[in-house]
Amino acid sequence: MIGASITSSSGLTWWHIIRLGLIQTSLGGIVVLTTSTLNRIMVVELALAATLPGFLVTIHHIVQLARPRIGYGSDVGGRRTPWIIGGMFILGLGGVLAALGTTLIPSQYWLGLAVSALGFFAIGVGTGATGTSLLALLAKQVAPERKPAAAALVWFMMIIGFAVTAGVAGHFLDPYSPERLMIVTTTVSVLAILVTLLVVRGIEPDSPIEASLESTVTAPVKGAFSAALAEIWQEPQARVFTIFVFVSMLAYSAQDLILEPFAGLVFGRTPGESTQLAGVQHAGVLLGMAAMALSTLLLKSRGAILLRLWIRGGCLLSAVALFLLCWGGLTSSTWSLEANVFLLGTANGGFAVAAIGAMMVLASAGQQKREGIRMGLWGAAQAIAFALGGFMGTVAVDVTRFWFNDPAISYGLVFACEGVLFLVAASLARHIHIANWVADQHDSLPSFGDIALAEAGDGGIR
Numbered sequence: 353m354i355g356a357s358i359t360s361s362s363g364l365t366w367w368h369i370i371r372l373g374l375i376q377t378s379l380g381g382i383v384v385l386t387t388s389t390l391n392r393i394m395v396v397e398l399a400l401a402a403t404l405p406g407f408l409v410t411i412h413h414i415v416q417l418a419r420p421r422i423g424y425g426s427d428v429g430g431r432r433t434p435w436i437i438g439g440m441f442i443l444g445l446g447g448v449l450a451a452l453g454t455t456l457i458p459s460q461y462w463l464g465l466a467v468s469a470l471g472f473f474a475i476g477v478g479t480g481a482t483g484t485s486l487l488a489l490l491a492k493q494v495a496p497e498r499k500p501a502a503a504a505l506v507w508f509m510m511i512i513g514f515a516v517t518a519g520v521a522g523h524f525l526d527p528y529s530p531e532r533l534m535i536v537t538t539t540v541s542v543l544a545i546l547v548t549l550l551v552v553r554g555i556e557p558d559s560p561i562e563a564s565l566e567s568t569v570t571a572p573v574k575g576a577f578s579a580a581l582a583e584i585w586q587e588p589q590a591r592v593f594t595i596f597v598f599v600s601m602l603a604y605s606a607q608d609l610i611l612e613p614f615a616g617l618v619f620g621r622t623p624g625e626s627t628q629l630a631g632v633q634h635a636g637v638l639l640g641m642a643a644m645a646l647s648t649l650l651l652k653s654r655g656a657i658l659l660r661l662w663i664r665g666g667c668l669l670s671a672v673a674l675f676l677l678c679w680g681g682l683t684s685s686t687w688s689l690e691a692n693v694f695l696l697g698t699a700n701g702g703f704a705v706a707a708i709g710a711m712m713v714l715a716s717a718g719q720q721k722r723e724g725i726r727m728g729l730w731g732a733a734q735a736i737a738f739a740l741g742g743f744m745g746t747v748a749v750d751v752t753r754f755w756f757n758d759p760a761i762s763y764g765l766v767f768a769c770e771g772v773l774f775l776v777a778a779s780l781a782r783h784i785h786i787a788n789w790v791a792d793q794h795d796s797l798p799s800f801g802d803i804a805l806a807e808a809g810d811g812g813i814r
Contacts, residue, residue, distance in 0.1 A: 364493045364555075369502050371551040372486060373509035375436060378544035379482055380513025382447040385521060385537055386412070386475055388514075388630075390454050391609060397528055398457060404465075406609055406746035408450070408472045413739030415476025416732060419484045423728025424577050426485050432492075432724075433556045435485035440548040443478025444541035446471045451537035455530035476735075482548075484731050487708075488724040489555070491715040500659055500709030504645030507705050511634055511641075518630070580725055589785055590726060593714060596780040598733040600667060600707065603773035604700060605741030606766060607674075610749055611693070614763040618681045619689050632690050636697025640666065641705045643698075648709070656786040659710050664781045666703020671774035673699055678764035678771070710786050 364372075391405040426435045453468025486506075494502045521536045584590050615621040615629050644662045651658060673696035680687030715726040745766055752762035 363495045363498075364490070364502075366498075366505075368555060369490070369494065369498075369505055370509075372490065372555065373506040374551045375440070375482065375486055375548050376506045376510040377513035377516075378440065378547045379443065379479065380510035381517035381540050382443055382544050383475070383479065384514040384517050385540060386447055386450050386472065387608070388518065389521060389525070390450060392612075393454060393528065393533070394457070395613070398454075400457075401750065402609065402613065402746045403743075403750055406743045408468055409609070410739045410743040411469055412446075412472040412476035412479065413735045413742070415473055416480040416735030418477070419480045419731035419735065420581055420725055420728035421577060422481050423484045423488055423724030423726070423731070424580055424722075425724070426488060427722050427724035431556050432485040432489040433552055435481050436489075436552055437548060439478045439481025439483075439485065440545050441478070442474050443482060444545045446474025446476075446478055447541045448534075448538050449474060451533050455533060480731065480735070484724065484728050487712065487731070488715070488727045491712040491723040491727060494712065496713060496716075499712040500648040500706065501645040503708040503712055504641045504705045507708060508638060508641050508645075511638055515631065515634055580722065581729070584722065584725055584729060589714060590729065592780070592783050593711070594729055594733045596777060596784060597707065597711075597730050598737045599773055599780060600703070600777035601734045601737035602741045603667075603670070603770045603777060604704065605738040606745035606770050606773075607696075608738075608745070609742050610745050610763060610766060613749075614677075614681065614759075615689060617759040618763060619685065619687070621689075629690065629693055633693045633697035636694040636699075637701035637704075640698040640701025640703075644702045644706050644709075656713075659706050659713075659786050660781065660784065662702050662706035663710065663784070664778050666699050666701075666706060667774045667778035667781060669699035670696060670703060671771040671778070674767045674771035674774065678767040681760040681764050681767075710784065713786055 387409055391409070394400045394405045395402050422435065426432050429435075449471030450468050451471070453464045453466070453471055456464030456467060458464075490502055490506065491499070517540060521540065524536050525532050585594075611633070612626040612630060615626045621629065644658075647662075648658050673692060676692050677696070680689065680692060711727070711730055715723045715730075748766050748769075749759075749762050752765055753759060756762055
């Protein structure tokens with residue numbers, strides 16, 4: 353029953369996890385319209401420089417620096433549901449405003465740009481509030497041995513949101529018109545809000561007595577946000593993992609806005625073919641996610657080791673795939689681009705969802721159970737990386753094309769830099785310690801303090 357309430361002591365069932373995954377599906381549906389569809393419309397239909405949508409996407413990532421504060425607020429309040437719902441409302445509004453601004457740019461450039469910027473600002477706030485609170489809820493209430501698979505499931509459902517929305521919206525957007533864009537964006541936003549309101553109901557206690565009991569048991573002691581954040585940063589594993597998230601996501605994000613233009617300019621792919629290439633990449637991402645989830649479910653006793661292997665292996669394989677993209681673009685017009693992109697997607701999917709699984713495990717490993725602020729810190733590191741990666745990727749391509757006549761060189765340089773960053777991330781992953789778990793003992797994870805003491809005795813972080 354949708355309205356059935358659960359407590360944190362019983363943990364989330366797979367049905368509850370699937371319901372929460374539908375929120376990720378809704379979030380992905382709105383985000384893909386703004387980061388992919390609007391990007392395409394601005395660059396192709398409106399003939400604007402790629403830097404402009406890159407700048408707007410950067411706004412939505414920079415705003416997510418507020419994630420630690422959002423996570424801290426949900427920690428102190430003891431409930432995540434209001435933050436999830438409020439975030440989705442703001443996200444939906446931001447999606448509509450971003451589309452409206454895009455339709456205004458041809459006739460009223462500065463007004464359209466201002467409305468678009470406001471929309472992307474709201475998208476950043478909404479994504480931060482919904483995403484951070486959802487992950488904190490999962491980290492708090494999912495049993496440790498289920499967390500890697502749960503991370504894979506909710507991210508799988510987000511990719512479904514990307515794919516379904518891109519396919520359906522693409523159908524209804526042809527032939528393109530500003531009116532069609534507004535109708536499609538508004539419809540997706542309203543449906544996302546309705547789905548969120550439906551599926552989140554009953555996940556957390558909603559009566560005053562239950563909520564008070566829940567807060568008493570799990571909420572951290574109230575204190576200054578800056579002091580709480582400084583305390584988290586002093587935890588060795590939290591700090592190492594934050595740096596890893598930043599470097600790996602910087603490498604991961606730089607390809608987002610340039611892969612499809614690369615396919616068109618270097619390999620002569622049509623808009624339809626480049627869109628299909630994105631589908632090939634997402635198929636690889638899903639394969640990587642599924643393989644990671646199945647391996648950790650089937651080998652629960654080795655789950656922590658498998659997470660580290662997937663994280664490091666995924667980073668190394670991503671680097672190889674990016675170097676191959678660089679090589680293929682420079683050497684052969686008949687290069688198997690689809691196979692290369694599928695390999696990249698598989699490596700990205702395996703590494704990314706393993707990192708999210710590790711994040712969920714580590715978020716609940718601290719002594720004061722501050723899942724929200726830890727998720728917020730790592731979410732902020734990811735947001736900074738995505739802001740820099742997406743924007744710098746487009747700027748690097750635009751700038752290097754002034755110096756080189758061959759676009760393959762411009763794009764190849766960016767892909768090569770991404771590959772190097774993935775190699776650095778793989779090296780950092782060696783220092784991430786993920787405590788093992790036992791399937792029938794949900795409280796077996798040691799605290800960050802215990803890990804720090806063990807590492808001191810061993811002479812350093814393993």
